[in-house]
Amino acid sequence: MPSLFDKLWDRHVIAETEGGATIIAIDRVFLHERTGAAALNSLAAAGRTVADPARVFAAMDHIVDTLPGRSDATTMPGGTAFITETRAACAAAGITLFDIGDPDQGIVHVVSPELGIVLPGLTLVAPDSHTCTQGAVGALAWGIGSTEAEHALATGTLRIERPRTMRVIFDGVLAPGVTPKDMALALIAAHGAAGGQGHAIEFAGSAVTALAIEARMTLCNMATEFAAFSGFIAPDAVTFDWLKGRRYAPKGAMWDLALADWADLHSDPDAVFDREIRIDASAIAPMLSWGTSPAQSMAITGRVPAFAGSGSRAAHDKALAYMGLVEGQALMGVPIDAAFIGSCTNSRLSDLERAAAVIAGRTVAPGVRAIVVPGSSAVKRAAEAKGIDKLFLAAGFEWRESGCSMCFFAGGESFGAGQRVISSTNRNFESRQGAGTRTHIASPETVAASAIAGRISAA
């Protein structure tokens, strides 16, 4: 009868409050330098301490730049203080920090699974909206603000209302070249950027269980763009094999004990959900955003849609004006100024391998700035061991150190006003990648193919 969410939730209920909220146990907290220092400084200023620092981790990803030879210096206004204060606060609190230069540094949501910090059945929170990425291993992982992070650090708990539940079932087999990024964009385009409305969303169905773990992370990553509380996938043999032996995963008899606990982490056949969405995965095409919300996405071979009656006409027109597009326009062939591969959505080894396969032996179109930013230092090393860096460099891409980079403003870098960027990131918001920058989000292979063509192209 219980769903996967029920099992994850019930494992962590400590008490119900008078106001109908739940005090829920938090097993892991992850911080980064953008919001971590704010939380830790505020906690210390209130005379409070971190309850169990061994279960708190931090990584430098949001402010640090991704240029070779980087340091604490950054062109982001005031950025250096975020880095140095986070470092000092982590040291003072006894928190493990994956610092600049550390072989394990990288984007929080790449590093945490890589090291087995997130595990099936755990609750994990971070003051970062893409924390839902980590639900891919069967954890309940969600993004919070700095004040709630202080609460989790100080008490090992959060006070929250139990979210409603949703199951999104992707049936069938993906067509060749269609990726979990396309699945996510297809879902959000069909149901709106508010379609998940605070729900705890289980992704299920044959097209989901067929995904490798890194691909599952891409799908869960985008749950926050659907306004979900979180997204997660039932752990299976693929998950357990992927996690076994990772540094913070249990070992030996403890692993066996954990496996026995995790065997139950799936929705029972008669589980009930507040909402259910079913999608034919075989009908999904490679997707591309045309507007300034991930919901404003379409099949790459399509034409910019006319206003369809949801939301406001003015907002639709505003997005088109911002993007420099008109209704009915085909996006294929539209010239681009830049291509970006990276972010917690699509920067893992398999993402880089697929993009590299598209660009191998070809060169980036003249005048196009092309950048690859591995999601973690470990991903960068693994890619270099396979010679993937050489393929990108030979094609004319920049090959960077790991971090969030130009997904937004990390390192103080952004693209220019009016620049049209095709990007493997998660947000095509107005001015997200630079004031006035026009962002189209897509899969890494679509970004790679477009970089080579110099215009929007399918892989």
Added chain:
Amino acid sequence: MSRPFIQVTSIAAPLLEDNIDTDIIIPSREMKSTGKTGLAGGLFAGRRYVEGRTENPDFVLNQPVYRDAAILLAGDNFGCGSSREHAVWALAEYGVRAVIAPSFSPIFAGNAVRGGLLPLVLPRASIAELAAFEGAISIDLPAQTVTADGATYRFEIGAEARAMLIGGLDAIDLTQLSAGRIAAWQAGNQSVRPWVYLSSFTDSNP
């Protein structure tokens, strides 16, 4: 401890787009210190200014009638995107006490309650009526009502969020009242799921 929210009466500034994200509320480049203050100037910076800090006369909060608005009217999914709590801090520092929208991003709503900013949910049609009304509107949180021009709109809010806003309560203080219960729960849980507790699980520590 945040500023208690009981009743607020103000003109309501209409910003009726869906999906006003936290990058719009405060761009990353405006978050210049690790503190929670000094953010009001960066509020809606991309919309509010042209050419540096010259005010954009078309932006709603630059129009004289709305400049001191303590209430914003917004579209669906307000506060989506980045979890940055700076969005709430910037709104509160500017003087905004409540945002009325058909829905909020869950992270933004949680942040708002902790920052003394009321995330008030009303249907889109009610918000359109409030936007058409030119005078001040009143929000009464204990009564869970919005009144304007003689019309009253009732809204729902979770009992915990309501109590926290009315009392300006600190959630950590509240939870620490249950410290004994939490410790007992953790001790029990540790015997069932020892791998969760890294400090006592030396096997996993490098």
